[in-house]
Amino acid sequence: MKVFRFGVFRHLLALLNDKFLFVMKNFFLQGLAFAVLWSSGAVAVKFGIRSADPLILAAMRFMFTGVLFAPFYMLNPQTRFIPGGTEWKQVLIYGALNTTVTLGAFSVAQKYVSAGISSLFIAVTPLFILFASTLFLGRKMIRTEVGGMLIAFMGIAAASFGSTVQGHIHPLGILLLIIYVLAYTSSAIYFAKIKSTLTTGVFNVWQVFIGGVMLIPVAMLFKQVHVIRVDSWLVGSLLYMAVALSFVANRLWLNMINVDSVKAANWLYLVPVLGYIYGHFLLGEPIGLWGVAGTMLVLAGQLLSRSKSAKIL
Secondary structure, eight states: OHHHHHHHHHHHHHHHHHHHHHHTOHHHHHHHHHHHHHHTHHHHHHHTTBBHHHHHHHHHHHHHHHHHHHHHTOOOOSOOOOOOTHHHHHHHHIIIIIIIIIHHHHHHTTTTTHHHHHHHHHHHHHHHHHHHHHHHTTTOOOOHHHHHHHHHHHHHHHHHHHHHSSOOOOOHHHHHHHHHHHHHHHHOOOOOHHSSSOOOOHHHHHHHHHHHHHHHHHHHHTOOOBBBOOOOHHHHHHHHIIIIIIIIHHHHHHHHHHHHHHHHHHHGGHHHHHHHHHHHOOOOOOOOHHHHHHHHHHHHHHHHHHHOEEEEO
8 A cells, every 4th residue: 555655646746747847848838837926925925924024034935945945956866956166156146136135125115115016116127127138138129029018017007006096105115116126137137147057946946045044134124033923824825935936936937037038027017917816816905997907908918029920129
């Protein structure tokens, strides 16, 4: 019976691995999976902050991700786990940009701006990545990409309008969101340029762990180091964010920006829209006519930006 159970378990793991590899070879499926997972992050954080401050929760999430998944690569004889030479510098810089600065700035900004304004800044990130790719990577802009992005941007603006009317906006919050956008853009461009020799999985494990460690001083600076209680909300939130977001979604993101940073950024447009849907069904947050109209525009922009019949600008 034990042999039978072990065989079934091994077969299940092999099947899941095959499915994961299939997704990793298909850019569309990678983008869709990334958007579905990444957009659930706000809900997961809201569940977790019932038991801990936002920044210390984030730091624990990233360090836990590194500790949880490191053994899978350390015990694999075909995978080199320890970075060497300039690889340490690459992991440190990317972890600081993508994890520490991006998440730290965005988390603290939530004290000063509305969720709608935050979604709007998420939406402009692909435009920043597009222009940065043109400046630093020599990538040519395609008309349908630009047109699709602008349509999707208008969709996010429309969806955010209803939630920002009553929102209180502080200049510090806007500054933090600008830092968030610049850090996220810089991390995408940086990773696209370095072409790390580490596998994507190993690189991701190291960068999230180091980024989490560097987030602790930020949490101390903003006095967000309190764990109120260790309960199911905290444990469940950490597990979900560590596995689904920090490991799977981050790995998908790294794979996509390795192929095309601009096309990868296009999927960020769906994140706020799906976030509205998650918030409605899981947290009871309302979705108005502006949200519906914005969703339709975002989907139209996605379809246009993926059109292959386009001219290079």
